Amino acid sequence: MLKLSIERVSKQFGHKRALESITCELTEGVYGFLGANGSGKTTLMRILAAVSRPSSGRVLCDGEDIGLMNERYRDLLGYLPQQMGLYKNFTVVKFLLYIASLKGIEKKKAEAKVEELLQIVHLTEEKRTKVGKLSGGMKQRVGIAQALLNDPKIIIVDEPTAGLDPKERIRFRNLLSSISSERIVLLSTHIVSDIEYLAKELLIMKRGMLIQKAQPQQLLEGLTNKVWTILVRPEEISTLQARHKVSSLINHGESIMVRMLSDYKPDPRAEAVQPNLEDLYLYYFDEEAEK
Ligand SMILES: Nc1ncnc2c1ncn2[C@@H]1O[C@H](COP(=O)(O)OP(=O)(O)O)[C@@H](O)[C@H]1O
Ligand SMILES: [Mg+2]
Known part of the structure; x- marks a missing residue:
């Protein structure tokens, strides 16, 4: 079973310590990172997505430092950043094919994959619509589709439901739940109801520290x-x-x-x-x- 080990990861921005010696292990399942704005969720996710490096500490994927795995790690990874630039003038299908080409997926394979993903994220009817014309929820679904192009085993989504209306949020949640088996899914949010029933474990971050990691039920029992x-x-x-x-x-x-x-x-x-x-x-x- 796939395993990510976060070992004493800290991140410093000038004088600002954004992460403070985070240590934990993640295996298959959905993990919900909960924390107020500024608690370090995005910083940690960027490190786990190998977009940014820790100032100290390391992240291992099945025992290998992800900083040394390069392409092999990227092939395992699907990442939806908090702020994703979508190419507004591209149609949905063109955008996804473009990202697939950046990921080095061969054209025929990419075309089939894009069709499959459009169905999964319920955007087949919008495939010829320009990305700039989509609703917030649809854009997020394009975002998740691009993250899934390479059949990732590790999926990282950073505040995917911010700005979505309740109906779109439910839809997004169901989508994540349907793709979560045999994968590590990391989701950050400051909206509790997003992960209430979805997450195997909640990781609670506060001021750059991981202050709790437990099943939702265990955390609730702590409030008895x-x-x-x-x-x-x-x-x-x-x-x-x-x-x-x-x-x-x-x-x-x-x-x-x-x-x-x-x-x-x-x-x-x-x-x-x-x-x-x-x-x-x-x-x-x-x-x-x-x-
Ligand atoms: N590039 C950066 N330069 C300086 N400070 C940063 C940078 N990125 C994040 N920070 C700071 O690190 C802390 C954690 O930020 P972030 O990881 O974005 O939190 P969250 O995603 O939980 O809202 C905040 O205090 C933020 O201002
Ligand atoms: Mg953030």
Whole structure:
């Protein structure tokens, strides 16, 4: 089984330390990198995609340093960068054939592959449309199609659902799930619902560090007795908000149901409830998310 080993990877930009000794192992399955903006997700993904090199540490693919594998690593890899330049005036099919030629795929093979991928990403009808005229979701699907041209065993997608509407997000998620078997899929996002059911493991990044790596269920169990609901009068809300992280407020007639995080029972009336990933996100990222 394919294995990526990240060994004490750090990245320095001038005085800025963007990654701080990241160590972990990834095998087949979908991994969700979660973290606020600036936590280092893109920096790490660029290193894993061999677009950028670590300042120290290394990444091994089945025991070999990816920095030394060159072409052999690129042949295994499909990468959808956070900001992907699409050639606006190319049609979808022309763009994909162009990328295939850059990847060194022989023409006949590329043509067949492009047709197959257009079906997988549901863009067959748009194949003659200029890329510049596509919706955000369609562009992202072109992006994933280009990443899949070489049948990669390692797929890296950086914030693929940013800017997509909920329907497009669901579609993208289903697409990733359908291509994930026998592959390593790395996906970064700051939207929890993108990876709620998709990810085998969540990797939580904060200020350049990997602070958690576990199955979603395990992370949620860590929040047991930390998520509470309490029914209060509207005038009580500001006091609660000042003391605790509030994850939701729901109107209940004259009263309001407050859902909040607290390491202890925040009020005699409070009841512990089942944690969800939104709570988890708030638990780790609240302060950063507000910046
Ligand atoms: N090329 C660069 N030069 C200087 N600082 C950078 C560069 N790229 C990223 N950074 C900094 O590194 C940190 C991590 O950024 P990034 O990896 O883009 O985070 P994320 O993708 O989680 O939002 C941020 O503080 C960012 O400003
Ligand atoms: Mg990023």
